[in-house]
Amino acid sequence: MALLEIKDLHARVGDREILKGIDLTVNAGEVHAIMGPNGSGKSTLAQVLSGRDLYVVTGGSVTYDSKDLLEMDPEERAREGLFLAFQYPVEIPGVSNMYFLKAALNQVRKRQGLEELDAMDFLNLVREKMKLMEMDQALLNRPVNTGFSGGEKKRNEIFQMAVLEPRLAILDETDSGLDIDALKLVANGVNALRGKDRSMIVVTHYQRLLNYIVPDFVHVLADGRLVKSGGKELALQLEESGYAGLGIYEEGEVPPQQTNNLFAGGPGVGKA
Amino acid sequence: MSDSTNTIETFANQEYKWGFVTDIEAESIPRGLSEDVIRLISAKKHEPEWLLEWRLKAYRHWLTMTEPTWANVHYPAIDYQDIIYYAAPKSKKDAPKSLDEVDPELLKTYEKLGIPLKEQEMLAGVAVDAVFDSVSVATTFKEKLKAMGIIFCSFSEAVREHPELVRQYLGSVVPSSDNFFAALNSAVFSDGSFCYVPKGVRCPMELSTYFRINAKDTGQFERTLIVADEGAYVSYLEGCTAPMRDTNQLHAAVVELVALDNAQIKYSTVQNWYPGDKEGRGGIYNFVTKRGACRGVNSKISWTQVETGSAITWKYPSCLLIGDHSVGEFYSVALTNNYQQADTGTKMIHIGKNTSSTIVSKGISAGHGQNTYRGGVKILKGATGARNYSQCDSMLLGDKCGAHTFPYLEVKNTSSTVEHEASTSKIGEDQIFYCRQRGISTEDAVSMIVHGFCKEVFRELPMEFAVEAQKLLGVSLEGSVG
Numbered sequence: 001m002a003l004l005e006i007k008d009l010h011a012r013v014g015d016r017e018i019l020k021g022i023d024l025t026v027n028a029g030e031v032h033a034i035m036g037p038n039g040s041g042k043s044t045l046a047q048v049l050s051g052r053d054l055y056v057v058t059g060g061s062v063t064y065d066s067k068d069l070l071e072m073d074p075e076e077r078a079r080e081g082l083f084l085a086f087q088y089p090v091e092i093p094g095v096s097n098m099y100f101l102k103a104a105l106n107q108v109r110k111r112q113g114l115e116e117l118d119a120m121d122f123l124n125l126v127r128e129k130m131k132l133m134e135m136d137q138a139l140l141n142r143p144v145n146t147g148f149s150g151g152e153k154k155r156n157e158i159f160q161m162a163v164l165e166p167r168l169a170i171l172d173e174t175d176s177g178l179d180i181d182a183l184k185l186v187a188n189g190v191n192a193l194r195g196k197d198r199s200m201i202v203v204t205h206y207q208r209l210l211n212y213i214v215p216d217f218v219h220v221l222a223d224g225r226l227v228k229s230g231g232k233e234l235a236l237q238l239e240e241s242g243y244a245g246l247g248i249y250e251e252g253e254v255p256p257q258q259t260n261n262l263f264a265g266g267p268g269v270g271k272a
Numbered sequence: 273m274s275d276s277t278n279t280i281e282t283f284a285n286q287e288y289k290w291g292f293v294t295d296i297e298a299e300s301i302p303r304g305l306s307e308d309v310i311r312l313i314s315a316k317k318h319e320p321e322w323l324l325e326w327r328l329k330a331y332r333h334w335l336t337m338t339e340p341t342w343a344n345v346h347y348p349a350i351d352y353q354d355i356i357y358y359a360a361p362k363s364k365k366d367a368p369k370s371l372d373e374v375d376p377e378l379l380k381t382y383e384k385l386g387i388p389l390k391e392q393e394m395l396a397g398v399a400v401d402a403v404f405d406s407v408s409v410a411t412t413f414k415e416k417l418k419a420m421g422i423i424f425c426s427f428s429e430a431v432r433e434h435p436e437l438v439r440q441y442l443g444s445v446v447p448s449s450d451n452f453f454a455a456l457n458s459a460v461f462s463d464g465s466f467c468y469v470p471k472g473v474r475c476p477m478e479l480s481t482y483f484r485i486n487a488k489d490t491g492q493f494e495r496t497l498i499v500a501d502e503g504a505y506v507s508y509l510e511g512c513t514a515p516m517r518d519t520n521q522l523h524a525a526v527v528e529l530v531a532l533d534n535a536q537i538k539y540s541t542v543q544n545w546y547p548g549d550k551e552g553r554g555g556i557y558n559f560v561t562k563r564g565a566c567r568g569v570n571s572k573i574s575w576t577q578v579e580t581g582s583a584i585t586w587k588y589p590s591c592l593l594i595g596d597h598s599v600g601e602f603y604s605v606a607l608t609n610n611y612q613q614a615d616t617g618t619k620m621i622h623i624g625k626n627t628s629s630t631i632v633s634k635g636i637s638a639g640h641g642q643n644t645y646r647g648g649v650k651i652l653k654g655a656t657g658a659r660n661y662s663q664c665d666s667m668l669l670g671d672k673c674g675a676h677t678f679p680y681l682e683v684k685n686t687s688s689t690v691e692h693e694a695s696t697s698k699i700g701e702d703q704i705f706y707c708r709q710r711g712i713s714t715e716d717a718v719s720m721i722v723h724g725f726c727k728e729v730f731r732e733l734p735m736e737f738a739v740e741a742q743k744l745l746g747v748s749l750e751g752s753v754g
Contacts, residue, residue, distance in 0.1 A: 094723070
């Protein structure tokens with residue numbers, strides 16, 4: 001039984017349709033990479049799966065652990081083990097990281113029938129995970145993401161993931177804005193969390209992240225549809241040829257054939 | 273007079289209907305205010321002549337005053353002749369016989385606030401005979417205080433048992449002529465708290481109105497007087513988180529605090545009077561005059577308030593910093609939701625030398641609420657070395673509410689330091705979503721963020737009050753962030 005089953009998913013934001021029929025199956029323990037040019041709908045997919053109501057689902061279905069995911073509120077999805085590492089983690093002044101994360105963890109524990117943790121127990125539990133992400137205890141006392149650098153924010157996302165132990169983690173362009181050292185640290189953290197009970201969807205623009213977080217499957221998203229799927233070699237292929245090499249263009253880009261011969265009437269977006 | 277006849281008849285019929293024989297005073301007072309009404313109030317309380325004269329003087333002065341209109345609040349004109357100024361004791365037969373008869377919405381709120389069942393019964397006015405664990409608790413408590421020389425009782429009792437003390441201090445901080453509502457209160461005040469802490473005594477527990485029996489029927493025109501003698505310390509808690517209804521719409525209380533040399537008074541308020549319905553109908557008008565006089569050298573008075581109720585709140589707990597090195601503090605969280613209006617703040621008057629004051633005001637506006645901070649920092653000519661720090665933060669939830677700030681800084685001494693900071697913020701949808709994606713519900717998220725916003729003020733509350741206050745904010749903000 002697949003953990004996540006997306007069938008013909010359509011979604012819009014405002015009156016623009018972004019997802020135009022996505023099909024994807026993710027089994028337990030698998031790491032899927034989703035790549036694609038700007039505007040293809042990568043982040044939209046991540047947000048729709050997590051339940052952001054700015055995005056309206058207009059068709060299709062998503063089953064998570066045999067449940068109808070689209071019927072669930074965002075906090076419900078989270079408590080069932082769905083985690084989104086945000087591309088732009090927001091700041092929450094006045095609320096300490098520790099208080100926030102403890103509240104989140106206790107919700108998950110409540111769902112699992114476990115006792116809630118108090119501050120002391122929580123600190124003991126997170127000690128190891130803090131070491132993993134090289135987080136200083138001082139960071140725990142600071143308000144959520146407030147005054148954090150880009151790298152610190154991304155590390156905080158993975159740290160939270162390590163504490164919450166989700167079954168399905170969606171990493172939305174976790175590599176954006178990171179220098180090579182920060183990238184390695186984050187990737188380390190993610191890799192340490194791989195396991196047979198954890199599935200991941202890694203959304204990324206660049207192939208480079210996938211050198212560190214090696215995926216089981218790679219999919220290419222273009223213009224709201226998954227146009228190509230393959231193993232990890234597909235990512236390397238993309239590195240070589242670029243999206244254009246696969247005949248995939250960003251919105252507004254003009255394919256070379258057309259510029260050379262405007263009257264040729266050749267195919268528009270080709271599929272390699 | 274036919275009004276009163278009708279009321280008596282209804283009363284009588286009720287009694288007959290239930291077939292009870294009763295000793296309830298079937299007495300009703302006509303609506304309206306006059307010297308006769310005041311004499312009646314004073315007589316019913318068996319007050320001494322001097323107090324009756326004091327009331328009458330205030331009343332006569334009130335007649336010459338006009339209601340102020342400068343506050344940023346709007347309400348239909350109050351007909352002062354359409355108010356009953358003496359509350360007859362509630363008939364026990366009208367009371368619900370158990371919590372099953374109480375409005376389930378009200379019970380739900382009690383649950384959310386974590387109020388224990390026995391207290392719920394008391395608050396809902398359930399006719400329970402044995403709520404009297406609290407009576408015995410109250411008695412042991414009072415004896416302990418008595419042994420230390422601390423007087424803590426109802427204002428009426430203080431007038432009877434300690435008239436010299438009352439007479440010495442009553443009206444010395446808020447004279448009857450101070451303002452329209454203070455004059456009215458001075459004329460018709462019902463009851464309130466009186467506390468005197470003798471020299472060098474530190475009151476060992478937080479005093480609260482909970483321990484005064486019959487506290488709940490006196491809310492309309494409350495009068496409170498607290499005096500901390502040299503070197504004394506007392507912490508007083510007013511109000512409770514439970515929503516309080518009252519058929520009387522106008523509440524005009526007066527609170528006077530006096531701190532002598534090296535004395536300290538901490539006065540905390542949690543106010544949740546009925547705020548009106550979602551359309552803004554009904555709701556209490558809370559027009560309060562609160563003032564503390566730091567008379568002594570090194571004296572300190574701190575006001576901490578969490579105001580979530582009332583349709584209209586109009587109050588400026590203030591400090592007169594008379595003694596050298598005296599300190600005044602004001603920490604406030606004021607919430608306006610639906611159609612509530614608040615014009616609240618403080619006045620810090622620096623008179624002595626090297627005085628200091630701190631103001632931290634947090635205003636939260638939601639729904640169509642209008643929240644106004646009005647602060648006055650006055651540094652008189654002789655107040656050398658005065659220091660003031662003011663911070664006024666507003667949070668807007670939604671796009672239909674308003675936050676307004678009117679800071680007044682009047683500085684007449686060049687050696688003083690005055691700082692003022694202000695900020696405005698809102699809770700973004702993205703912040704709420706971030707919390708939800710971590711398994712935290714919208715309500716809990718708003719509560720958490722608002723708590724973070726109010727932390728500095730909650731820190732000043734006595735601990736159990738702080739826990740209750742946090743729950744209260746959460747309950748009051750339900751549904752405000754969609």
